[in-house]
Amino acid sequence: MENLSPLTHGDLAGQPVTAVRRAIRESRYSGQTSGLGMGLLQGNLVILPEALALDFARFCQRNPKPCPLVGVSDTGIPMLRTLGADIDIRTDVPLYNVYRDGELAEQLTDITGLWADDSVAFVLGCSFSFEDALSAAGIPLRHIAENRNVPMYRTNIETVPAGTFGGAMVVSMRPLSVTDAIRASEITARFPEAHGAPVHFGDPAALGIGAMDRPDWGEATEIRDGEVPVFWACGVTPQAAVQAAKPPLCITHAPGRMLITDIPSGEVGHHATDIPVARSIEKTGI
Amino acid sequence: MENLSPLTHGDLAGQPVTAVRRAIRESRYSGQTSGLGMGLLQGNLVILPEALALDFARFCQRNPKPCPLVGVSDTGIPMLRTLGADIDIRTDVPLYNVYRDGELAEQLTDITGLWADDSVAFVLGCSFSFEDALSAAGIPLRHIAENRNVPMYRTNIETVPAGTFGGAMVVSMRPLSVTDAIRASEITARFPEAHGAPVHFGDPAALGIGAMDRPDWGEATEIRDGEVPVFWACGVTPQAAVQAAKPPLCITHAPGRMLITDIPSGEVGHHATDIPVARSIEKTGI
Numbered sequence: 001m002e003n004l005s006p007l008t009h010g011d012l013a014g015q016p017v018t019a020v021r022r023a024i025r026e027s028r029y030s031g032q033t034s035g036l037g038m039g040l041l042q043g044n045l046v047i048l049p050e051a052l053a054l055d056f057a058r059f060c061q062r063n064p065k066p067c068p069l070v071g072v073s074d075t076g077i078p079m080l081r082t083l084g085a086d087i088d089i090r091t092d093v094p095l096y097n098v099y100r101d102g103e104l105a106e107q108l109t110d111i112t113g114l115w116a117d118d119s120v121a122f123v124l125g126c127s128f129s130f131e132d133a134l135s136a137a138g139i140p141l142r143h144i145a146e147n148r149n150v151p152m153y154r155t156n157i158e159t160v161p162a163g164t165f166g167g168a169m170v171v172s173m174r175p176l177s178v179t180d181a182i183r184a185s186e187i188t189a190r191f192p193e194a195h196g197a198p199v200h201f202g203d204p205a206a207l208g209i210g211a212m213d214r215p216d217w218g219e220a221t222e223i224r225d226g227e228v229p230v231f232w233a234c235g236v237t238p239q240a241a242v243q244a245a246k247p248p249l250c251i252t253h254a255p256g257r258m259l260i261t262d263i264p265s266g267e268v269g270h271h272a273t274d275i276p277v278a279r280s281i282e283k284t285g286i
Numbered sequence: 287m288e289n290l291s292p293l294t295h296g297d298l299a300g301q302p303v304t305a306v307r308r309a310i311r312e313s314r315y316s317g318q319t320s321g322l323g324m325g326l327l328q329g330n331l332v333i334l335p336e337a338l339a340l341d342f343a344r345f346c347q348r349n350p351k352p353c354p355l356v357g358v359s360d361t362g363i364p365m366l367r368t369l370g371a372d373i374d375i376r377t378d379v380p381l382y383n384v385y386r387d388g389e390l391a392e393q394l395t396d397i398t399g400l401w402a403d404d405s406v407a408f409v410l411g412c413s414f415s416f417e418d419a420l421s422a423a424g425i426p427l428r429h430i431a432e433n434r435n436v437p438m439y440r441t442n443i444e445t446v447p448a449g450t451f452g453g454a455m456v457v458s459m460r461p462l463s464v465t466d467a468i469r470a471s472e473i474t475a476r477f478p479e480a481h482g483a484p485v486h487f488g489d490p491a492a493l494g495i496g497a498m499d500r501p502d503w504g505e506a507t508e509i510r511d512g513e514v515p516v517f518w519a520c521g522v523t524p525q526a527a528v529q530a531a532k533p534p535l536c537i538t539h540a541p542g543r544m545l546i547t548d549i550p551s552g553e554v555g556h557h558a559t560d561i562p563v564a565r566s567i568e569k570t571g572i
Contacts, residue, residue: 054336054406057343058358062368072344074448082348082446120340160368162360192478 004028012036017260021092024260027109030095032256034128034144041193041265042258043070043083043123044235045093046242047111047251050075053120055163059241060124062160066169066237068193070263073121080121084262089121095254102246111251125193126235126258127172129265133187139180142221149256150174151215152234156208157199159237164245170216171199171207171231175223181230188232194265201230217255290314298322303546307378310546313395316381318542320414320430327479327551328544329356329369329409330521331379332528333397333537336361339406341449345527346408348446352455352523354479356549359407366407370548375407381540388532397537411479412521412544413458415551419473425466428507435542436460437501438520442494443485445523450531456502457485457493457517461509467516474518480551487516503541 007029012020017037023029033042048056053075060067071083080087090112098106098114108114127150131141143150150172157169176184181201189197204212212229213220217236223229242250253259293315298306303323309315319328334342339361346353357369366373376398384392384400394400413436417427429436436458443455462470467487475483490498498515499506503522509515528536539545 050340054340054343054361057340057347058360061343061355061358069347072347074344075340 009035014038017262020260021087024094025088025091027091030109030257033094033258033260034131034256037260038132039265041070041083041261041263042126042128043261044126044238045089045096045251045253045259046122046124046238047089047115047119048122048242048247049116049249050118050120052163052245052247053122055165056122056238056242058162059159059165059238060122062162063169063237064192065196065199065233066159066235068125068195069122070125070193071121071123071261073119075120076117078115078119078121080123080259080261083123083259087259087261089259090115093253093259094257097252097254099243099247099250099252101248102243102250107254114249114251123259123261124235124238125191125195127194127232128258129194130188130191130232132265133191134184137183137187139176139184139187141174143174143219146221148221149218151212151219151221152217152236153204153207153209153212153231154216154240155231159241164247165238165241167241167244168237169199170234170236170240172218172234173212173215173221173229173231175221175227176201176230177227181228184230191265195233195235198230198232202228204229204231207231295321300324303548306546307373310380311374311377313377316395316543319380319544319546320417320542323546324418325551327356327369327547327549328412328414329547330412330524331375331382331537331539331545332408332410332524333375333401333405334408334528334533335402335535336404336406338449338531338533339408341451342408342524342528344448345445345451345524346410348448349455349523350478351481351485351519352445352521354411354481355408356411356479357407357409357547359405361406362403364401364405364407366409366545366547369409369545373545373547375545376401379539379545380543383538383540385529385533385536385538387534388529388536393540400535400537409545409547410521410524411477411481413480413518414544415480416474416477416518418551419477420470423469423473425462425470425473427460429460429505432507434507435504437498437505437507438503438522439490439493439495439517440502440526441517445527450533451524451527453527453530454523455485456520456522456526458504458520459498459501459507459515459517461507461513462487462516463513467514470516477551481519481521484516484518488514490515490517493517
């Protein structure tokens with residue numbers, strides 16, 4: 001293989017998605033995807049053996065706010081035809097977490113060697129889509145301004161279980177003024193494939209959250225006078241459910257390293273049969 | 287068993303859903319459910335063996351407009367816990383169609399004898415929910431005024447296939463003034479679990495529909511001067527896909543004889559984790 005030098009986020013920001021995807025596919029970029037492929041839907045990834053796939057599909061159907069399913073591969077087929085013209089799920093995520101029996105075993109930039117005849121890939125919408133829309137509406141997002149990870153908390157809201165999958169819903173928190181919280185609810189409600197409207201705002205105790213300064217994932221964010229904490233269902237929920245179910249092998253994206261699709265944000269889901277890419281791909285028989 | 291006399295639609299209209307469900311469960315009512323259990327989500331039913339269930343779940347995920355999945359049973363478990371406190375899918379649909387190798391073999395009011403350890407029930411949202419909302423907004427629906435079935439047509443829009451499931455999208459048609467067509471688009475867009483906004487209005491040929499007076503299912507409806515035909519994705523699409531796939535056994539509802547759930551219309555889907563019934567059932571461990 002030729003000598004391919006690593007690329008930075010700055011190198012790829014503003015580049016067309018094909019260039020970003022090539023850099024990721026060639027393992028030249030393994031960083032976070034926020035701010036890349038702007039305007040395109042990004043997704044969380046969960047790869048499971050087929051024997052667990054029906055239960056996981058049921059888990060997503062029953063918990064659409066934390067688990068908005070935007071694409072499912074055919075069994076053993078790594079090309080995600082409904083999400084793009086040329087998406088190979090074995091190579092097109094910057095960094096993968098490999099879990100064995102529920103424990104993180106390794107991180108890889110390419111999982112071609114682990115993809116099997118019975119592998120099924122699930123892609124779930126992520127909050128990057130709605131964060132773009134909030135920023136465009138002038139709503140300030142502190143964790144982005146401070147270049148930190150959004151804080152995430154385990155709640156007392158039980159997901160509706162399916163098979164071995166279940167457990168607590170995880171939420172992400174963004175501090176906003178009340179006016180911005182209302183506007184953010186209005187805007188994010190339009191993104192059901194990116195967790196939709198908040199599940200709560202105001203009182204962390206109502207969700208069973210104790211210390212706001214000690215998030216279960218991500219980094220704490222200051223809540224200033226006049227602000228309320230606003231909580232959205234979070235894509236870590238299915239990852240936590242999968243880890244608790246302890247399947248022999250499960251592969252996910254590493255946090256913040258998402259799959260970038262060809263689907264414009266906000267146009268997926270209920271409009272899937274209108275998506276030109278899915279239709280045109282079908283016709284070319286890729 | 288005690289002697290239970292048949293009941294009519296008139297006997298059940300305005301009755302609480304528990305009374306309607308009991309009448310259906312006792313096979314005292316096998317008629318259509320339009321206008322019964324008002325304000326509650328009704329659903330199309332498809333029961334398949336588990337071996338085909340993952341592909342059918344994928345088919346629904348890829349074609350959410352014709353196939354809005356609102357509930358999936360656990361394998362072999364006939365109680366649909368996420369759709370109501372006491373829904374037994376073996377008895378709670380007024381009339382079932384039993385397909386063997388893709389051919390209609392019989393119609394039954396109770397399929398307890400056919401439910402198997404590997405059965406999986408899929409419930410898909412139906413247009414009754416949005417028709418209630420259109421009527422409430424004063425938009426006239428001719429097929430209802432004339433007490434006829436809505437006309438349905440096979441289109442040239444190919445669904446995105448999954449496994450053996452695929453084929454053409456089927457649409458239902460309602461003639462409306464242009465003003466009402468716009469208002470109806472606005473209203474039905476709010477019901478993604480009931481097929482959402484129309485897929486087309488105006489030109490049947492754009493969908494590959496030849497003769498409007500010869501629908502593929504249902505009954506023809508007059509289109510008057512100043513009206514346009516408005517087409518919505520239709521729940522017959524998955525039934526046609528299943529029939530074409532010719533599984534050894536498939537059970538569906540009979541046309542117009544839907545499952546009535548406990549879920550308020552318009553509150554399902556992305557809000558499923560907020561639904562009190564699903565949560566409270568979970569806690570009682572039914």
